[in-house]
Amino acid sequence: MAKFRCKRCNYSFSMESRTTPKVCPNCGNTNCIGREKSASELLDETEE
Ligand SMILES: [Zn+2]
Numbered sequence: 001m002a003k004f005r006c007k008r009c010n011y012s013f014s015m016e017s018r019t020t021p022k023v024c025p026n027c028g029n030t031n032c033i034g035r036e037k038s039a040s041e042l043l044d045e046t047e048e
Contacts, residue, residue, distance in 0.1 A: 002017055004035055005034055007032045
């Protein structure tokens with residue numbers, strides 16, 4: 001399960017998807033979805 005957040009309406013949601021959804025399920029805007037990093041991914045980043 002991956003978490004995503006819309007940059008336009010700040011709506012956060014999670015879905016079973018390996019790719020970032022293009023359309024926000026809340027506001028319907030496109031190309032505004034960003035993937036929320038999980039705790040383990042954040043750890044990986046700080047280690048680099
Ligand atoms: Zn939205």
